[in-house]
Amino acid sequence: MTDPRHLARRYRRARLLRWCCLAAVVFALSCVMLLLFDITRKGIGGFSVQRLSLSVRFDPELLGLEGLEPRPEDLQFADFPALLSASLAALIPGAGGDGSQWTALLDDNADFLLYERLLADPRLLGTEVGFELPLSGWAERYLDEAGSKQYATLVEAELLSTLDWLVEQGLVHLRFNDTFFSAGDSRSPSSAGIHSALLGSLYTLLVCFLLSFPVGVATAIYFEEFAPSNRWITLLEININNLAAVPSIIFGLLGLAVVINFFGLPRSVPLVGGIVLALMTLPTIIIASRSAIRAVPPSVREAALALGASRMEVIGHHVVPLALPGMLTGAIIGMAQALGETAPLLLIGMVAFVVSPPTGLMDPAAVLPVQIFLWADSPERGFIELTSAAIMVLLAFLGVMNIGAVLLRRRFERRW
Amino acid sequence: MTTVERDNELSSTVGKPLLDGADDVKFSVRKLAVHYAELQAVHDVNLDIGQRQVTALIGPSGCGKSTFLRCLNRMNDIIASCVVQGEVHLDQKDIYAPQVDVVALRARVGMVFQKPNPFPKSIYDNIAYGPRLHGQADSPSALDELVETSLRRAGLWAEVKDLLHRPATSLSGGQQQRLCIARTIAIQPEVILMDEPCSALDPIATARIEALIGELKCDYTIVIVTHSMQQASRVSDRTAYFHLGRLLEVNATDKIFMAPEHPGTEDYITGRIG
């Protein structure tokens, strides 16, 4: 009855579909892997830094200082580059001249580090101090890429061989890049860090959470427990669900027009950023809280009512505590969204070049994703590494938040 | 017989719905009708419920007996579409009067539900919740005492005295239901409403609850809705038979089961319907 060749063709088609489907999943998975791999490959170097051990004698003569008790103003004009050159010349044998040719091995702001040290402790003048100074960008890449020939044409051979010699002598160490976590933004990749941006993100998220969580939960309670069922309420519900799908940039426009232009709050501050992100995460929290409240069985409500609890008491003593894990899960997911959000913050001016960490809610601040955006635009090569490293930090935070949400959900999942 | 007469015949209750001595009446219900939106669930019920008695409400599913029960402590208020007409007097006071505080009412008229519904808290907190809510215990020791007496009265103390801080949901179904009863008597209500309290329990647990009801009726007025006629005959003093939202017959329990006056009642208890 059934033609075997026909049947075979049908089975071939069935296999084809199956393979296509599998291919789609493999494609999606490889996208995940590629993304993580690409970021990690580019960013892993950002967490470490090659430093040269160098002993420096703060020689007043070389610095052009008179006496052993300089004033801070004098230090500002002291000749630290000369001191650095001399120290390098002392370290590297067979160097002709004043050693200034070797400073190219070190990062541009190496002499600044000497200055900062002396400024912090002027009594060091005339003594010998051991330093670990960061290598310059090209030197670091040269070492990372294991003696690639790419730099032979760009950098003098003498410098390269000196670098090799320093490594052989064990004077170059791989160190954890603490600058990256302790510094603010900078024009120079070696002294740029995410400290200010992390603090900015923290403040912004704090404002966002404090605004959106209570309001979101209260709205959810109103809709689930009190709202009459009429056309207006239905319309409002649809409205809020739609709000969740409005592009985030529209919230930036709202923030710009209402919060900044109408209420006259300043740009670039965590308070405004937090307000805008709170408006954005509000629908997420409302929707999650509503389903959490709906999951509380009516039997618990009835039991409390029958004991003479009023409706508010039922909500306060039973519904909210039972729904809280669900609400918090929604809030964490919303906060994770807010942490990664960039577009609306661009519009309210959180793109300022911020070096010093914000000290309050009304201090200009950058947030982590915006910092990533700014660095991604920078032409210097060193910033690619930093951007990827910052992305790794951001993804780590998001990962922790999402895993936290999943664990919270698992831990408090109740079957009624 | 015309239709109107037949309707009158059906809606008027036979037996002895009203009690004589006014002192013994806890609830007096007059011309009670309940609507859920379009649907009328209870028609014109007149019934007295005697003090310190067990009154059983029986009848087939959907006959309105649970709805009637929920009118007695205004649990129907939480259903938005539910409209209650008529009068329900508790100790000669209308509980549907506008100035009545529902919360205070429910503290006087407690309720036990079909499925045991302990709060997802510890056993202790389940019992202590009501007294805390109503500020009935001034000190922690008074609260401890109250929890113990309530559990003792519900016959649960021996089983749980060492597990007071374990979650209530870890108890068995029968224990949970007795916990719910203990929780109800902890706030010292005057009336306990029971909505098929044994329907989710096995026969042994049922027997314990029935014994408990027998003990409790010395102090409390109990109204129990049940599907089981054996249960009604075992525990109750008076029985009311509901059918299609109407109260057909009320009488002392032995009378109803020995000599039902209404043909519908007879059909039901002899197993012809329901």
Next chain:
Amino acid sequence: MAVIGASFAGRRAKRQAVTVLSDAGRLGALPRHYAICAALWCLLPALAVYIAVLAGHEQLLRWYLGDDLRQLAHLAAGDPRWVLQLLQEVVVNGGHEDAMVWEAAQRCAAYSTRIDVWRTVLAIAIATGGGVVGYLQVSPAIRARHRLERFAYGCLLASTCVAVLTTVGIVFSVLFESLRFFSAVPPLDFLLGLHWSPQTAIREGQEGSSGAFGVVPLFVGTLVVSAVAMMVALPAGLLGAIHLSEYASQRARNILKPLIEILVGVPTVVYGFIAALSVAPLIKQLGEWLGLTVASENALAAGLVMGVMILPFVLSLSDDVISAVPASLREGALALGATPAEMITQVVLPAALPGIIGGGLLAVSRAIGETMIVVMAAGLAANLSANPLDAMTTVTVQIVTLLVGDQAFDSPKTLAAFALGLSLFIVTLSLNVISLLVVRRYHEAYD
């Protein structure tokens, strides 16, 4: 300090309440209700006044220092705000060469302190007053519990209003600014114009020159990028969903789905980085190897990466609707001798189609509204072209470029961003509503 006052009054009310309670019996409110009530009476009005005075601090100072500010107006081009700031700086620095300025600065400091003191005194006074009111209200006649519950209800209602006002706020703020824009640029020129070059419009004497605000190239750019994205996301997402719901074992599904959903959690700025620094150079190299001219910021790179971004979105929406197709339909098809593939393509997919279309529309609305990827990878120049290898710009990119940095709020350039925002809002909103309706109808068919 208002909090301390409040708790004090609360405790006092509690003591009082115990006696009241014993008279009123157990039907009255509990002592703690009165206590909280008193605390609120104490706290809220005082806090409100404190914040109001704090917010009005500068206005008050300016009012007190009116004469000084007028005399010193020349210091800061006549803007009293700057003069005030200057005076405050002078106070911090502790001296100024101009005696008049120094005196004014000292007066400023004195007034500032005075306002601070009065604010505190006022707040304490009102807190005490509130406490007294709360204290007097400890009586059985006043049911504190009812009041508290009404207050809580009011809070809930107010929160709901905030959520609702957000929507209203979006619509009105964007609409209002757009109307101002359309009063300068005719709507028809905006909608049908083929040129987009907002930069020319801010030059002096060339206000809103015709043709500068033609939105068509932006829409074309948006469409091209979204189309590329959908070409990646729709097939991959749909086939992936079929695999997960029809072929994969429960265990594989439990592992695969969270893995793929990692993509949902990745911030868009990360995708933008990948698109701009990894994918775009790759495509450029590939294109040059094939002998094509490829712009270094091309719509293809942005579109491909965006496709990957919305892939898990399409996948999980499709997975939901495919899983919702009743088992009876599948069994019916299999019982007639269909292969699993035939069952899927001929029975399951047609049944799930409305849901899939709904999900697809939602995905399109996401793609249109996506900002960071295109800002970082798609370029700024408004080319009217359908070639995805060209640099293109989108509506969202233009909103960002127009508004980043400080602009005067009434220039057509700034207002144009709001007009773009309005069109974006309308398009995405209608897509959402349509998809919602489609999905709802689909659910009705099976429930």
